[in-house]
Amino acid sequence: MRDADVCIEFTNPQAAFSNIKKIAVLGKNMVIGTTGWDEYLTEAENLAAENKVGIVYGSNFSIGMNAFFEITEFAANLFDKLTEYDVFGFELHHNRKVDSPSGTAKILSEIVLKNMERKNRFQFDRVNRKIEADEFHFASIRAGNIPGIHTVGFDSEADTIELKHTVRNREGLALGALKAAEWINGKTGFFNFRDIFRKMVLQEK
Ligand SMILES: NC(=O)c1ccc[n+]([C@@H]2O[C@H](COP(=O)([O-])OP(=O)(O)OC[C@H]3O[C@@H](n4cnc5c(N)ncnc54)[C@H](OP(=O)(O)O)[C@@H]3O)[C@@H](O)[C@H]2O)c1
Structure with a gap:
């Protein structure tokens, strides 16, 4: 050293x-x-x-994930103006990961909150009630050998848009x-x- x-x-x-x-x-x-x-x-x-x-x-x-941050920022800004769309997120990692949510999930959530005026709070835990309109729900799943998958989605009555980053190596x-x-x-x-x-x-x- x-x-x-x-x-x-x-x-x-x-x-x-x-x-x-x-x-x-x-x-x-x-x-x-x-x-x-x-x-x-x-x-x-x-x-x-x-x-x-x-x-x-x-x-x-990851260079790809940092590009994904920029794309998420753009999308959050755009969909904030399209009020028929709500936003959600989830991440999957291998069963040996010790922290949850992932640090990347926290960054993505901060980007969404910063760029969507309609969202004021993130919720990483199980929500055993109706979600509030200003909450952004981001879930974590742990299983097997998954190296890392993060999805941010925007959903309306008509359609769903999903942005997804998958680690290959x-x-x-x-x-x-x-x-x-x-x-x-x-x-x-x-x-x-x-x-x-x-x-x-x-x-x-
Ligand atoms: N920022 C990023 O882009 C990024 C990407 C991937 C992972 N991570 C994070 O990086 C960390 C490591 O992840 P990983 O998947 O690489 O874990 P890992 O496969 O368990 O590797 C951790 C390494 O650290 C060594 N180590 C453990 N305690 C140590 C200590 N006190 N001093 C020096 N070395 C020590 C381990 O050695 P032994 O095997 O001998 O114990 C092992 O070689 C996690 O916090 C993970 O969330 C961050």
Whole structure:
């Protein structure tokens, strides 16, 4: 680790923050892909500043999924104006995954809420009652070996539109993590991978 330019951390929610501390104290930049440690985000940001290191974190480093985020943002904006459509989401992952909903489901839900004025709250749990009009229901299923499927749908009386991202293998994630490592090399600060993707692909400042 001492000889690395940038460290890449994909472990588990219990180990992630302690690894971030160890890497920061060594003065190394890092890419953090582990999900489920959100409560430590502010502390991690402070660690980056105190140790003058660069940290890129993200719940999904897949290039395809980051394109999917942009498509979801566009669709949420569009369907917000088409009031006959409601929105829903669900995700499927293998039976070894320890966190639920997936970090990616949380990002998709934040995108939907931010871009649909009609929706104010997400609901990841079972809803044992009639759903409220301003709720966005996003369900999680765990089974078998599924590497990861996320669907966001829009439904009216006339039809259903489903946007679906299916992971085929981990290459897209690995590529995104490596691109993030190249980007953060030599920089300091605390960055979300989605913002970096937008800078790299959409040339955002
Ligand atoms: N952001 C993204 O794009 C993305 C994509 C995929 C997965 N993830 C997340 O990344 C994490 C790992 O997922 P995965 O499917 O790769 O899990 P995994 O197959 O279980 O791999 C985890 C790896 O971390 C190692 N590890 C465990 N505890 C450690 C520690 N304290 N210090 C150093 N290494 C440790 C494990 O080693 P041993 O086998 O020796 O225990 C294993 O090699 C999860 O939080 C998952 O949600 C994120």
